[in-house]
Amino acid sequence: MRTVLDFEKPIAELDANIEALKRITAEQGIDKSEEIAALERDRERLLKEIFRNLTPWDRTLLARHPQRPYTLDYVRAIFDDFVELHGDRQFGDDGAIVGGLGWLNEKPVMVIGQQKGRDLKERQRRNFGMAKPEGYRKALRLMHLAEKFGRPVITFVDTPAADPGVESESRGISEAIARNLREMILLKVPLISVVIGEGGSGGALGIAVADRVLMQEYAIYSVIPPEGCAAILWRDPKRAPEAAEALKLTAQDAQRFGVVDEVIEEPVGGAHRDPLTAAQIVKDALLRHLPPLQKLSVSKLRENRYERYRRLGVWRIAEE
């Protein structure tokens, strides 16, 4: 079933009207093409209008939209001959993080990303995209494999958070994320991360330290989910829309803070309305960003990456 967000409802209503007119044309042979064309023009205008005025909370809902393309949708659309690889060689295989070998046009690349599920069964298998320590360790294993053979790494970020459960704690979820942060800084091959949905805190960052961080227009990136923030600030998770505002979690904010290098456009109305076009835009961005990184020497690449993260943050110098 398609999910329609509240602010998408006027569009869904127009879609239903257009459908009805098309049915009449088909079933009764009455020509409604002019009315249909007029409605379609209205629809386009309305869609643009609505998406120009999205609040941070609207964007949060869009980033979590159940029909939004997930990592494997992008992998299928962007890379050729993807061979998925499994397991961390220590404990198991985590369905919340997928990875493998792929070709970006003529270039071999390692692809890694968080994967949510489409139906209940897959959601459970993939733990709603919340990776456990073995997921982060699988990601790191694949990055080191890429490094060994001089292949660049591309990661797709889409997770509400790292798995917070007892099992993950027992196997060192904090250590797994922390180690990835350190190792990604040291990696000798180019790294590009694309935030495609929810950039959920440390769970997202655990595969998102990169030379270039790209972010889709309606994705979010936050230190804490707005609901959690509202619960702490006002003891009221229902005030999440206000918290989303305060947290500055949009792609445009992330770019302003220097966390994200480029905001990647989405098709009008969001990636879920046209996943293939969305994927093509992401692919074009990857093809633009990768070659300059591959031209750098290993030492320059790593020096730039270090500086990129070393600069982040805003503080002040206190007067005596």
Place this chain on the structure above:
Amino acid sequence: MQRGWFAKRRRAEELAIDEMNDAWVKCSGCGQILFARDFERNLKVCPRCGHHHRLSARERIALLADEGTFAERDAEVVSADPLGFPEYPDKLSKGRANSGLPEAMVSGTCTLSGVPIVLAVADFAFMGGSMGSAVGEKVARAMEHALAQRLPIVVCSTSGGARMQEGLLSLMQMAKTCAAAAKLHEAGVPYISVLTDPTMAGVLASYASVGDVVIAEPGALIGFAGQRVAQQAQVIKPPPNFQTAEFQLEHGMVDIVVPRKELKHTLYRVLRFFTGG
């Protein structure tokens, strides 16, 4: 981040101490009434039940640094309010008043039993020791100083995690501090991480977990997510010692759990292994 659940614990602890007059202190572990003087002399560890009460950054520096050797660095680096976040300036003022410090992290150089080191110590009384841009900057600068001088570094953490009020910029301090730690790692400069009560979330999942040696204080709360979140997330019931120093030791995430009165000597023994000989 996840602060609600141990804020309660913190309040209980503060109340217990505040309610008493100067001469007496009530242990928040066992409830025993203790002579304040004995309590202080015992490094704020209850002589009856062994509960380790929190130390301020200044107290911990006094515990670890040889007398008169601590020279503070980067004290001028303090928090701004880059997001214009609700009530953040008030919380910063309160943090300064509660801790008597300009920021939640104090860093500098000293000697520890004669070994020259860089020492950085967090203070829970300043906004729960949370890591915003200024804390991240101070940790990174301390590590860079250790690298430049080739001095071992000891970082003592106590923190609820990344500081919510600076949003994504706080999250990025996890990467920034780990970047600095990566340079130490590559250069072979020893980095000892000391986890004290509590060390959580974004701090545990970044620089605090990548020390060459990770030491924890007994009973310290150490974990990724709040206990409530952890319990809700799964059917598995957490063990009674869940997210304690002892739990993390048992699961291989901590090298040693060291009682406070032995902390300095243990650090000395570890530092000597890496720097002496």
